[in-house]
Amino acid sequence: MPELPEVETIKNELAPYIIGCIITDVTLLWDRMLRQPSPAQFYHHISGKKIARLTRRGKYLIFRLDSGDSLIIHLKMSGSLILSTDLPPKYTRAIIHLDKGVNIFFCDPRKFGRISLVKDVDNITEKLGPEPLESTFTAEVLAQKLEKRKTPLKAVLLNQALVAGIGNMYADEALFTAKINPLRSADSLTQDEIRRLHYAIKKVLLEAIKNKGASVSNYFRPGGKIGRAHSHFQVAHQKGKLCSICGNSIKRIPIRQRGSYYCPVCQPEKD
DNA sequence: CCCGGAACCTGAAGGC
DNA sequence: TGCCTTCAGGTTCCGG
Incomplete structure (x- = not known):
């Protein structure tokens, strides 16, 4: 189950491959995975945007886009993100298509994982306590x-x-x-x-x-x-x-x- | 504000 | 062998 160390590892290992990539499209294979906004708004605001940075807050993985929006993923119990040019693995619930034919497959047997696209990351993360590995946690x-x-x-x-x-x-x-x-x-x-x-x-x-x-x-x-x-x-x-x-x-x-x-x-x- | 339990899900494991 | 039940747990929601 992904907790802080797992999400941190995913962030660290994904970042070198996807920073600077363009999100050409997103495929949602399980509609309840998208928390916000509406599917129409989501597709409209994410297609063609560049991934500027990848960060983590608690168990949330945050893709900072050059548009100023952020794609926020929570893997919950059974989610994983697989970077691949191959066919979707079993239990793929969403696909983030990047340029150069690379995909991020959001695999999640239990279907608990959630995706949001937001302008203000704080709206999602403001309820969280301090980051345990930062100096604010004393x-x-x-x-x-x-x-x-x-x-x-x-x-x-x-x-x-x-x-x-x-x-x-x-x-x-x-x-x-x-x-x-x-x-x-x-x-x-x-x-x-x-x-x-x-x-x-x-x-x-x-x-x-x-x-x-x-x-x-x-x-x-x-x-x-x-x-x-x-x-x-x-x-x-x-x-x-x-x-x-x-x-x-x-x-x-x-x-x-x-x-x-x-x-x-x-x-x-x-x- | 604080607390506890149900709901969301489905594969795996255990019982009979 | 196979069906049925139970278990796993991050978060949100709801009632007390």
Whole structure:
């Protein structure tokens, strides 16, 4: 599932090939994929525009066009962007046609992914919390975000309004690295625990980017290859495996309908 | 404002 | 072998 490190990898690997390219046409094969504007407006405003820059905010991938508009893609659960001159892969839901015969195939078995074309990117991203790898994300900011929240920490970390880009896998990994139980009430953390969590979030995300993202289910890089971050996971999707620190077996429990993996010994419950 | 649950989707996996 | 059920989870929406 694409989270911040996966979207960052896609951005990094796509950019060298598509910056400066003209979008000649877009084919939508699943009509609900387009969030805004209307299909007619969409085609009218995107055809013939040049891709000036590619950026990321949280889990959103943003194609900045020379017209001033931005094409915003969210891959949600199962989306991937495949760059190719070949035929569309299975589950292709949209095709961004570029000049020189290159296409970006938006593949998405689950059909959760969404595309928007907007004038003002802020309208989409303004609700997001700080970027965890930028200097705006400090331990103090994290502390303030966790204040007065009785929700289990794990659930809070998935809220994009607190910190942008963390999903189910990296929330579990960060909590393990910080040695904090996922069920702890968010407002119960000590200053030291917040400091550890802040560090762990950055560490886990940076390491995953170095490893080109985690391919636990449907994540593919633009060249069709998978990432290797999942082979470094300590707890995420490791149910029954042995903890690398203490040797006890990793548990999986549901928290707010989400599978949550942790080590009961290294991340003990606390009052 | 905060919280929790349903809905959106379909392939894969598990049960019988 | 095959049908049926359940599970997976990012985001939005809605009710409390």
